[in-house]
Structures are given as structure tokens and as C-alpha cells.
Amino acid sequence: MDIKKFTRSYRFNLYGITVLLFAVIIFPFLVPSNYIISTFILIGLYGIVCTGLVVLMGHAGQISLGHAAFYGIGAYSSAIVSGKFDFPPLAGVLTGILIACIVALLIGIPSFKLKEHYLALATLGFGVIVFTFLKEWTSLTGGLNGFFGIPPFEVAGFSFTTDRSFYFLVWAVLAFGLWFANNLIHSRTGRALKSIHGSESAAESIGINLMTSKLKALIISAVFASVAGSLYAHYISFINPQLFEVMTSIVFLIMVVIGGSSSLWGGLAGAIIYVWLVELLKDWVPLLGFSTGGEFEIVFFGVLLVVLLIFKPEGLMGSWKERKSLFSPQKKKVQDKKGAAL
Amino acid sequence: MNLLEIKNLSKDFGGVHAVQDVSFTIKQESITALIGPNGAGKTTVFNMITGVFPPSDGTIILDTKKISNKKPHQIAKEGITRTFQNLQLFADMTVIENIMAGMHLLTKTGVWKAGLRLTSAKREEQYIYDKSMEWLKKLNLEQEAYLPAGTLSYGKQRLVEIGRAVITQPKLILLDEPMAGLNHNESAKLADLLLDMKKEGNTFLLVEHDMEIVMRVADHIVVLDHGVKIAEGTPDEIQQNASVIAAYLGSEVTV
Numbered sequence: 001m002d003i004k005k006f007t008r009s010y011r012f013n014l015y016g017i018t019v020l021l022f023a024v025i026i027f028p029f030l031v032p033s034n035y036i037i038s039t040f041i042l043i044g045l046y047g048i049v050c051t052g053l054v055v056l057m058g059h060a061g062q063i064s065l066g067h068a069a070f071y072g073i074g075a076y077s078s079a080i081v082s083g084k085f086d087f088p089p090l091a092g093v094l095t096g097i098l099i100a101c102i103v104a105l106l107i108g109i110p111s112f113k114l115k116e117h118y119l120a121l122a123t124l125g126f127g128v129i130v131f132t133f134l135k136e137w138t139s140l141t142g143g144l145n146g147f148f149g150i151p152p153f154e155v156a157g158f159s160f161t162t163d164r165s166f167y168f169l170v171w172a173v174l175a176f177g178l179w180f181a182n183n184l185i186h187s188r189t190g191r192a193l194k195s196i197h198g199s200e201s202a203a204e205s206i207g208i209n210l211m212t213s214k215l216k217a218l219i220i221s222a223v224f225a226s227v228a229g230s231l232y233a234h235y236i237s238f239i240n241p242q243l244f245e246v247m248t249s250i251v252f253l254i255m256v257v258i259g260g261s262s263s264l265w266g267g268l269a270g271a272i273i274y275v276w277l278v279e280l281l282k283d284w285v286p287l288l289g290f291s292t293g294g295e296f297e298i299v300f301f302g303v304l305l306v307v308l309l310i311f312k313p314e315g316l317m318g319s320w321k322e323r324k325s326l327f328s329p330q331k332k333k334v335q336d337k338k339g340a341a342l
Numbered sequence: 343m344n345l346l347e348i349k350n351l352s353k354d355f356g357g358v359h360a361v362q363d364v365s366f367t368i369k370q371e372s373i374t375a376l377i378g379p380n381g382a383g384k385t386t387v388f389n390m391i392t393g394v395f396p397p398s399d400g401t402i403i404l405d406t407k408k409i410s411n412k413k414p415h416q417i418a419k420e421g422i423t424r425t426f427q428n429l430q431l432f433a434d435m436t437v438i439e440n441i442m443a444g445m446h447l448l449t450k451t452g453v454w455k456a457g458l459r460l461t462s463a464k465r466e467e468q469y470i471y472d473k474s475m476e477w478l479k480k481l482n483l484e485q486e487a488y489l490p491a492g493t494l495s496y497g498k499q500r501l502v503e504i505g506r507a508v509i510t511q512p513k514l515i516l517l518d519e520p521m522a523g524l525n526h527n528e529s530a531k532l533a534d535l536l537l538d539m540k541k542e543g544n545t546f547l548l549v550e551h552d553m554e555i556v557m558r559v560a561d562h563i564v565v566l567d568h569g570v571k572i573a574e575g576t577p578d579e580i581q582q583n584a585s586v587i588a589a590y591l592g593s594e595v596t597v
Contacts, residue, residue: 003471005488006438180457187456187463188470191435191443198432205392205430206506207418207447216453262434 010186013264017178024171028164037163041235043268043275044170045228050255050267051177052224058261059185060217061197066107066123067252069130070100070222072244074229076134076141079239083150084140090155093230100226104219112214115200119218127246134241146240153234166235173231174268177224182264184220193217254301258308260315269317274301345370345545346391346514351400353386353569360386361569363400368514368562373536373546375556378566379589384549385427387566388516391547392424393417404513419447421513425503425520427549433492437483437502440491441474444506448473474509481505481535497528504535508544517548521555533559557581565589 028037049071056062077099078092103126111122134141141147153160153169160166184190192213195203200210233239251274259270278297285296312318346368353361361383368374376384390397393414402410409420423444432440449470455463478484481501486494491502500520507515520536521529533555536546550556556563557577565573565580567589573580580586 003468006471183459183463184453184457187467188446188449188451189453189456191439192446194435194439195432195443195446198434199430201394201414202426202430202432202503202506203443204414205418205424205426206444206510207415207423208443209415220453 007186010182013178013182016265017175017182020178021171021175024168024175028167034163037167039275039279041163041167041170043271044167044174045232045235046252046255046271046275047174047268048170048177048228048231049225049252050259050271051174051181051264052221052267053252053256054259054261054264054267055181055184055193055224056217056221057256058263058266059190059193059197060214061193062214062217063117063120063253064123064218064221065120065246065249065253066125066127066130067221067225068244068246068248069123069127070103070225071229071232071248071252072130072134072241073100073103074226074231075233075239075244076147076229077226078230078233079147079150080140082234083147089151089153089230089234092233093227096226096230097223100222101219104222105215108215108218109211112211119214123249124246127249131241131245134244141241144241146238147233148238150233150237150239152237153231160234166231170231170235173227177227178264178268181220185264189213189216254305257305257315260318262314263317266315266317270315273316277301277304343370344368345405346547347403348387348391349401349403351387351390351402352398353383353390353395354398359569361390361397361566364566364569364571365400366564366571366574368545368547370545371540371543372561373540373548373559374562374564375560376547376549376564376566377551377553377556378572381568382566383569384566385518386569388424388518388547388549391417392422392516418512422516423507423510423512424516425500425507425518427518427522429496429499429503431491431499431503431506433490435491436488437491437494438471438474438478438487440502441477441505441509442470444509445470445473447510477505477509496523497525497532500524500532501535504532508539511544514545514547517546517550519549519551521550521552529555 027040031037049067053064053067056064074093074096077096078089081087081092081095082089107122107126108119111118135144137143153166160169192203192208195206195208196210196213204210255270255274256267257270258273259266259268277300281297281300308315344367348367349365351361351364352359364383364387376387378384389395390410391402393412393416396411400410401408404420404422407420409417409422412420432443435443449466451463451466475484475487478487481504483498483501483505486498491499494502504517504520520532524532529552536559540546560577563575563577563580564571565583565586572585572589573583575583
């Protein structure tokens with residue numbers, strides 16, 4: 001047998017990314033509505049964050065309740081570096097990545113010394129700290145009034161001022177992120193992460209260093225979130241600390257759970273569903289006689305999450321995988337051989 | 343030649359002396375069995391050798407190198423791998439992925455090379471795959487290669503776990519009750535496999551309750567009772583040893 005069969009899911013994902021790229025290019029010509037394009041920019045940004053979370057949650061099995069803070073670190077780094085100090089936007093993105101890496105190390109090292117889910121607690125606290133920090137350090141961040149006048153993203157003299165150009169930028173970054181994550185998942189490092197998820201003591205027994213492996217996953221997901229945050233800041237040109245509150249972290253988590261953390265596509269699927277449901281709710285809820293409000297959103301997604309965890313706990317993309325393996329020829333062959341000893 | 347040397351090993355849990363002053367050696371290309379009644383401290387000895395917890399006292403020397411107080415993943419790097427009493431497979435991963443994960447120490451592709459899929463990463467992935475497939479054939483598991491490991495029969499899951507531990511060709515392999523949960527036929531086959539692997543140059547230390555199997559495969563037996571080594575020797579010597587019989591069956595009462 002050659003490796004072709006083993007790499008089937010890897011290649012399947014590669015085709016998926018290629019198809020996605022084509023769809024992304026054609027889409028704005030089919031749907032010229034600026035409103036829809038702007039929702040897709042948001043989906044792309046959330047998709048980047050959630051793809052990072054898929055690596056962290058679905059593969060390394062670690063839960064973060066603070067990814068909005070990494071998103072915020074990226075956004076404020078870009079805002080301050082390019083908006084306040086007039087450096088090129090790329091410098092802001094790189095600053096964000098650097099800070100996100102350092103912070104991920106600072107949170108990761110102590111919390112990974114403990115077993116089980118202490119990362120969730122540590123990141124929850126970290127989210128609150130970052131929020132307070134952004135709120136109080138007014139001379140640098142503008143505090144609760146927000147940070148105004150972030151210049152548009154610019155690279156090699158080309159400035160992404162229109163929604164359409166920005167849409168292409170975000171989805172190109174997302175496609176690269178998916179490609180990177182796909183490569184990583186189907187590699188020695190990815191297997192090490194999955195091993196940790198499966199059994200920590202067994203992973204150690206074959207020489208996998210739990211600390212460094214988990215740190216790698218946390219750093220990768222932090223970088224994804226930071227890059228998305230930087231792009232977000234350049235896109236909307238005005239940010240305030242409330243955008244990066246703990247609730248946003250939970251929203252990211254909801255997206256990943258809805259989409260399914262075990263699949264490469266779970267993050268993107270979750271982002272699409274979340275953003276579109278929010279948009280639809282905005283239109284439909286007033287028809288039911290309620291006045292629109294964020295509270296309804298919370299109730300709706302709460303119920304959705306409960307229903308999903310009962311019927312499809314592995315998330316929407318996860319269930320596809322399940323069904324595929326049900327009809328795979330491999331399974332049948334073994335059932336025929338059932339009863340053969342050892 | 344001695345591969346592993348255990349000197350005056352002790353472990354206290356609070357006031358409980360789980361293991362006291364145990365010493366024994368393991369020869370290269372041999373099968374050593376660690377036996378004793380329940381609670382004798384066998385698994386505690388295992389856990390100290392593999393670095394799950396450090397010994398309270400004493401040293402463990404592998405190939406003239408002191409390995410006591412190292413962490414589990416460092417011990418694996420030194421060349422000791424293990425299986426577990428209650429299976430610790432990566433149940434959601436396929437059989438071949440489990441075996442491939444076992445190759446971790448023999449390979450080195452890092453995040454960047456893997457994430458950008460450089461040629462060296464691809465080449466290494468092919469190498470890992472080929473070597474794992476080779477082992478699956480050896481273990482007669484190639485039919486199940488693409489099934490989630492958790493769906494296999496218990497006996498086959500055991501084999502996968504052993505495959506994952508031996509694929510890096512470590513210096514010493516620890517098997518914690520490898521026959522537990524297997525039927526007679528399965529354990530006989532596994533015993534044959536162990537003897538074959540010994541001939542190929544592997545060294546094993548196993549904890550096992552199935553005395554028939556122990557007597558058949560072991561070259562050397564160490565008997566623990568209440569954390570103390572009460573006997574050691576060849577299977578024949580152990581079967582004749584009065585204190586071993588006393589530990590297992592109780593001593594004859596003289597009136």
C-alpha cells in the first residue's frame with residue numbers, strides 16, 4: 001500500500017482550499033452587494049481566529065476562553081504602531097504577532113504545568129486583564145473612548161481601501177491559514193498534538209514533550225487570532241476595548257463548537273453560520289414583535305448550543321466525517337473477518 | 343551485559359512504604375518478569391523506571407547512565423518505552439496514526455517545516471508512513487490500518503499499543519500486564535510474538551499475573567511482596583522457592 005490512501009483527507013482538504021479560492025474570486029462578481037461583502041469580511045476574520053482555535057481545541061484538546069484578548073492584542077498593536085507612530089501597517093501586524101507569542105508563552109508555561117483544563121481558567125483571567133489594560137491605559141489606547149483613525153492596510157504601495165479589495169486580502173490570509181493548519185495537522189507535530197488529546201500519559205511514554213507541544217498549539221492559535229485582529233483594526237479603522245471582551249472569546253468558542261473542532265473546516269463553517277444567523281436574527285426578531293437586542297442573540301445561541309451538543313456533539317463538520325467512515329470499504333472488510341483471533 | 347540496573351530503589355507515599363530497597367538488573371536481549379501478589383509494588387517500580395514519579399531513594403541506571411528523576415518524555419528519549427495496564431491508545435486516531443505517533447522520537451520535523459510542507463517534511467512523512475506500514479504488517483494489522491484504534495478488538499488494541507512502543511526500537515520495553523483481558527489463544531500468540539521480538543534483539547520487562555505465560559517467556563523473574571524483593575531467579579528456581587510459594591499461597595502451618 002502506498003501513502004496515497006493515508007493522505008486522502010489531506011488531499012481532500014487541499015482540493016477544498018483550491019475550490020474555496022476560486023469561489024472567493026468569483027463571488028464578488030456574482031454578488032455585487034457591499035453589505036454581503038462586508039459580512040464576508042467579518043466571516044473571513046472570524047474564520048482565521050477559529051481555524052487557529054481548531055488547532056488548539058480540536059487537536060491539542062486545550063480550551064481557551066481568552067482568544068478575544070489575542071485578537072485585541074493584534075488590533076491594538078496595529079492601531080498603535082501604524083496609527084500613532086506612523087509605521088507601515090505590516091510592522092503593526094508583526095508587532096502584534098510578537099506580543100501574542102510572548103503573552104502565549106507567559107500564560108502557557110504556568111498553566112500547562114498543571115494537568116487538565118487550567119488553560120481555560122488562565123485564559124479567562126487573561127482576557128479580563130487585557131480588557132482592563134486597554135480600558136485604563138488611556139494615553140496609549142484611548143481607553144473606553146476608543147482608538148480613532150487607524151489607516152487602511154497597505155502593502156508594497158497598494159492600499160486596501162475598498163471593501164472588495166479588503167475582502168480579497170482577508171480571504172487570501174484565511175486560505176493561507178487553512179493551508180498551514182492542514183499541513184500541520186497532517187504532520188508529526190499534528191499527530192503529537194492529537195496524541196496528547198488522546199492520552200497524556202501515553203503521549204509522554206513515546207517521547208512527546210507535553211509542555212512544548214501544548215505551547216506550540218497555543219502560540220499558533222494566538223498568532224492566528226492576532227493577525228485577524230490586526231486586519232480587523234485596519235478594516236474598521238476604529239476600535240474600542242469592548243470589542244475584545246470575554247464575551248467575544250465565548251463567541252469564538254461557540255463558532256468552533258458549532259462548526260466542529262475536529263475538522264479543519266470547523267472554524268470557517270462556524271464563522272459562516274454564526275455571522276449569518278446574527279444577521280438573520282437582526283431582520284427576523286423584530287417581525288416576532290420583540291425589540292431587537294443583544295440579549296435575544298445570547299438566548300438563541302445558548303439554545304442552539306444545547307441542541308447541537310445533544311444531537312451532533314462533534315459539530316456540523318464533524319458529522320460529515322463520521323458518515324463517510326460508515327460507508328468506507330475498510331470497515332466492511334473487517335466486519336467480514338470478525339471473529340478471527342488476534 | 344546489564345542493560346538496566348536498579349539499586350536500592352524505594353518509594354514512600356506518605357507513611358506507606360510502597361517499595362523498599364529493591365535491587366535487580368536486566369540483561370540485554372532478555373525477558374524479565376516482575377511478579378507478586380496485588381499491591382506488591384510492581385506498578386510503582388514501573389512508574390519509577392518510566393519517570394511518572396521520582397523514587398524516594400535509590401538509583402536507576404540505563405547503560406551506565408543514571409536516569410532516575412528524569413521526566414517521562416526524557417526517559418523515552420533515553421530508550422525506554424512502555425505499555426499500560428489499562429490500554430492507553432489514541433482511540434480517535436486510526437491504527438496507522440497510532441503507530442506513526444510512536445515514531446515521534448525518530449523524526450524531527452518541526453512546526454515551520456511541517457506547516458509550510460517543505461520537501462524535507464514530505465520526505466520524512468513518507469519515511470514515517472513506510473516504516474509504520476512495515477510494522478503493521480509484522481503485527482498482522484495491515485487490514486485495520488485505517489480504522490479508528492478504539493474500534494478494534496481488545497487483543498488487537500493491545501498489539502497496536504505494543505507496536506507503538508517498539509517501533510522506535512528502544513533499548514528496553516516495559517509491558518504492564520500485557521496478557522490482561524486476552525483469551526487463552528490470544529495470550530499464547532502474544533507470548534510467541536514477544537519471544538520472536540526478543541530473538542530480534544529487544545529487551546522486555548513485564549508485569550504479569552498469568553503464571554503459565556510468565557514461566558514460558560521469562561528468562562529471569564523478580565518477585566515482590568509488600569514492596570520488598572523476596573526472590574529472584576530463573577523460572578525453575580522461582581517455582582521451587584519457599585518464600586514465593588508462601589507469598590502466593592501462604593506458608594504451611596507447623597503444629
